[in-house]
Amino acid sequence: MSLTRKDVEGIAHLARLEITEAELPVYTDSLSKILSFVEQLGAAETGEIEPMAHPLEGESQRLRPDAVTERDQHAKFQQNAPAVAGALYVVPKVIE
Amino acid sequence: MTLHTRSVAELAAGLARKEFSAVELAQHFLSRIERSNAALNAYVTVTAERALADARAADEVRAAGRAGPLTGMPLAHKDIFCTDGVRTACGSKMLDNFVAPYDATVVERLRAAGTVMLGKTNMDEFAMGSSNETSWYGPVRNPWDLKKVPGGSSGGSAAVVAARLAPVATGTDTGGSIRQPAALVGISGIKPTYGRVSRYGMIAFASSLDQAGIMAPSAEDCALLLGTMAGFDSRDSTSVDRPVPDYVAELNAPLAGVRIGVLKEFFAHGLEGATGALVQAAIDQYRALGATIVEVSCPSLPLSVPTYYVVAPAECSSNLSRFDGVRFGHRCKDPRDLMDLYKRSRGEGFGAEVKRRIMTGTYVLSAGYYDAYYIKAQKVRSLISAEFKAAFDKVDLLIGPTSPSPAFDIGAKVDDPITMYLNDIYTIGANLAGLPAMSIPCGFDGILPVGLQLIGPHFGESRLLSAAHAYQRHTDFHRRVPAAYA
Numbered sequence: 001m002s003l004t005r006k007d008v009e010g011i012a013h014l015a016r017l018e019i020t021e022a023e024l025p026v027y028t029d030s031l032s033k034i035l036s037f038v039e040q041l042g043a044a045e046t047g048e049i050e051p052m053a054h055p056l057e058g059e060s061q062r063l064r065p066d067a068v069t070e071r072d073q074h075a076k077f078q079q080n081a082p083a084v085a086g087a088l089y090v091v092p093k094v095i096e
Numbered sequence: 097m098t099l100h101t102r103s104v105a106e107l108a109a110g111l112a113r114k115e116f117s118a119v120e121l122a123q124h125f126l127s128r129i130e131r132s133n134a135a136l137n138a139y140v141t142v143t144a145e146r147a148l149a150d151a152r153a154a155d156e157v158r159a160a161g162r163a164g165p166l167t168g169m170p171l172a173h174k175d176i177f178c179t180d181g182v183r184t185a186c187g188s189k190m191l192d193n194f195v196a197p198y199d200a201t202v203v204e205r206l207r208a209a210g211t212v213m214l215g216k217t218n219m220d221e222f223a224m225g226s227s228n229e230t231s232w233y234g235p236v237r238n239p240w241d242l243k244k245v246p247g248g249s250s251g252g253s254a255a256v257v258a259a260r261l262a263p264v265a266t267g268t269d270t271g272g273s274i275r276q277p278a279a280l281v282g283i284s285g286i287k288p289t290y291g292r293v294s295r296y297g298m299i300a301f302a303s304s305l306d307q308a309g310i311m312a313p314s315a316e317d318c319a320l321l322l323g324t325m326a327g328f329d330s331r332d333s334t335s336v337d338r339p340v341p342d343y344v345a346e347l348n349a350p351l352a353g354v355r356i357g358v359l360k361e362f363f364a365h366g367l368e369g370a371t372g373a374l375v376q377a378a379i380d381q382y383r384a385l386g387a388t389i390v391e392v393s394c395p396s397l398p399l400s401v402p403t404y405y406v407v408a409p410a411e412c413s414s415n416l417s418r419f420d421g422v423r424f425g426h427r428c429k430d431p432r433d434l435m436d437l438y439k440r441s442r443g444e445g446f447g448a449e450v451k452r453r454i455m456t457g458t459y460v461l462s463a464g465y466y467d468a469y470y471i472k473a474q475k476v477r478s479l480i481s482a483e484f485k486a487a488f489d490k491v492d493l494l495i496g497p498t499s500p501s502p503a504f505d506i507g508a509k510v511d512d513p514i515t516m517y518l519n520d521i522y523t524i525g526a527n528l529a530g531l532p533a534m535s536i537p538c539g540f541d542g543i544l545p546v547g548l549q550l551i552g553p554h555f556g557e558s559r560l561l562s563a564a565h566a567y568q569r570h571t572d573f574h575r576r577v578p579a580a581y582a
Contacts, residue, residue: 008455015413015458016420016435017451018443026448027455030513034456037514038402038469044476051474052481054334055290055304055530056554062333076197082427089422092433 001035003028099124100260101577104169104317107263111158111168118154118168122147122212125170129214129261132581135242138255140175140233141183142215150212157210165344166324167210172262174253175216176223177203177308178297182213186299187221187231187249190425190445200297201329202266202308209324214262217252221447222416223273223301225249226519227509230449235506238281239578240543244503247277247519253311254281259581264312264321268298270305271404272498272523275535278311279498279547282537284564284574285311286318289554290530291336293322294329302411303334305404305527314574315536315564319343322557341558349562351385355491356563357392362496362522364398374539374546375497378567382495385566392491394483399476400524401517406460406473407528412450413457419445452513481529488553493563497522498535498547522549532557536564537573545573 003011008028012019019027054060074087083090099121102110110116116124126144133139147170154168178184178196180203185191199207207213220230228236228251236251238244239259246255250267254277257265267274269287278285286309293308300306310321323344328337358379363372383389421427421441428444431437446454460469487494499519509516526533531551538548548567552560568574 011455011459011462013439014462015451015454016417016438016442017446017454018439019451020443023448027452030452031455031459033514034405034452035459037517038406038460038473041399041402041406041472041476042468044396044399044472044479046472046475046479049475049478049482051471052477053474055481055528056336057485059291059334059336064330064333073197077423080194080197080424082421082424091422092431092437094434 001032001039003032003035100128101582103313104263104320108165108169108320112163118151118158118212119148121168122151122170122214125214125262132259132261136237136239136255136259137234138218138236138252138259138261139172139215140185140218140252143182143213146182147212147214154210154212164209165320168212169210170212170214170263171206172214172217172253172256172265173203174219174250174265174267176219176268176299177266178299179203179213179216182216184216187219187233188445188447188450189232190419192232192426194424198297201294201331202298202325205324217256217265219252220249221450222299223249223268223270224412224449224453226272226276226516228252229506229510230447232447237506238503239581240281240545241503243505244544245280245506247280247499247503249273250277250311254278254283257283257311257313258578260577264310264317266308267311268306268308269527270301271408271527272520274309274311275523275533275547275549276499276519278535280503280545282545282573282576283311283313284315284318284534284536285309286322286534286557286560287526287532288322288326288557289532291334292532292555292557293325294332294335296329296331300415302408303415304411305408314568315534315561316347318534319347319561338555343558343561346558347562347565349559351382351387351563351566353386353388354493354563355388355390356382357390357487357491357494359397359494359496360391360393361395361397366500366518366521367497368501370541371497371501371546374541375548378538378548379495381567381570385570390491392487392494394480394487394525396476396479396483397525400480400528401521403473403476403480403528404520404524405456405517406469407477409453409457410461410470411457413454413461416450416454477528480525484525484529484531492559494551496549498549502541502544502546526551530554532560534560534564536567539573
């Protein structure tokens with residue numbers, strides 16, 4: 001599998017990552033190598049095998065009762081935020 | 097006998113008979129950190145004041161007659177575990193300014209047991225790496241040879257235990273991140289069954305593979321800590337509600353009659369001669385100690401690395417989408433608009449390997465490629481898991497090398513991701529199948545330690561630990577300390 005620069009630019013956009021001009025050829029090369037490497041999976045006989053959904057047989061995602069279990073600690077949590085106003089997180093204007 | 101060369105079990109006994117206080121013990125390790133950490137780069141944060149406060153509290157608990165087996169025991173936490181009020185950076189520029197607002201369950205339980213936190217250990221960025229070279233804080237050095245890597249991603253935890261800058265440290269293992277560094281620095285490390293230890297507050301990399309564990313000089317030490325860490329936690333939706341055995345009480349289970357399978361695929365191409373010979377000698381010793389050794393095969397196991405490098409990046413691309421520059425973590429300067437804020441914050445905050453894995457994951461999950469890559473990999477994962485299950489119908493444990501070679505030079509593999517990924521060829525299988533596994537030291541290639549890997553069936557931690565303990569009662573590799581740190 002060989003990716004083009006354009007492919008990598010598309011993937012980086014989907015992943016919301018800014019990639020510099022200098023980085024583009026490096027990622028184009030290494031991502032192509034990784035995809036070629038994983039292509040050997042295609043040769044595995046997997047016929048009727050179900051894709052794994054949980055590492056432990058018989059276990060599935062547990063549900064919990066729909067009850068309030070957290071207390072309000074927003075002031076503490078917001079101490080890590082880059083920009084806040086009151087109880088809100090501030091980002092650049094989204095709607096013109 | 098010097099304090100730092102003692103095992104966790106010996107230190108616990110010393111504390112219990114009041115040979116030294118928790119404060120004296122903490123001070124001893126803090127002064128060792130002060131002297132040696134700069135050269136090793138193993139701690140990214142040293143919490144000296146917190147350690148002394150924890151230690152004073154532990155001494156009071158002991159004076160009041162309420163001490164448990166771990167009261168006053170110093171330890172280091174991998175910087176992937178959230179620690180309330182203490183920076184938790186996960187090896188990343190993205191979280192360089194992040195002060196965790198709560199304790200991970202592992203941290204909370206060990207704290208409640210009276211342990212004393214010395215600091216937070218360096219690691220590969222977001223646990224993505226096998227050499228500790230992807231850390232934003234720079235590489236950790238191997239205490240046996242400062243030119244060599246300590247392995248990764250729990251490289252800092254491995255180095256602090258090997259250099260005796262802590263008696264024990266927590267780690268996490270997604271594809272070998274406890275076992276491979278344990279092997280490369282000559283200590284013992286256990287990755288429990290998936291779901292055995294809570295992942296709450298452990299910064300997520302690949303949620304179906306991540307598991308917390310412990311790194312210490314001996315299997316007995318691992319047993320002492322694991323019982324406290326393990327158990328159901330309602331805050332982790334994949335935590336398993338199942339009683340935790342008394343791992344210490346079960347340590348002396350006899351080896352006679354235990355069937356151990358030698359995995360044929362682990363001795364194929366890629367294994368270095370000296371490492372293979374030491375592992376073979378350890379297998380022979382197990383036979384001499386009364387275990388029955390048989391050869392078994394999991395033919396799809398060679399596909400574990402490519403399977404992992406689809407599944408883990410897929411999950412990482414999803415998990416790391418939370419780092420958006422909005423609520424916490426790095427934010428770029430003067431964003432033009434929201435898209436610019438996302439892209440530049442993430443582009444600047446993440447290092448090269450993390451970006452590579454996010455992009456790999458984004459690609460394999462994208463429309464048109466999902467079935468060919470992701471679903472196919474999850475099918476191969478089922479295949480590998482079924483082959484392990486069939487093997488455990490015949491044997492109680494599996495045995496083989498932990499890593500194909502001893503520690504390699506810093507810088508030797510950084511330019512080629514595939515070569516780096518192949519370091520985990522023997523460890524990834526256990527993660528894919530959710531199995532418990534451990535690495536213990538089994539000899540030296542020159543001055544560099546070599547690790548032996550034991551893999552058990554689901555919830556087979558007791559058998560793993562007792563088999564490792566039986567070997568360690570007859571060998572002293574786990575007691576060796578690099579000369580510069582003895």
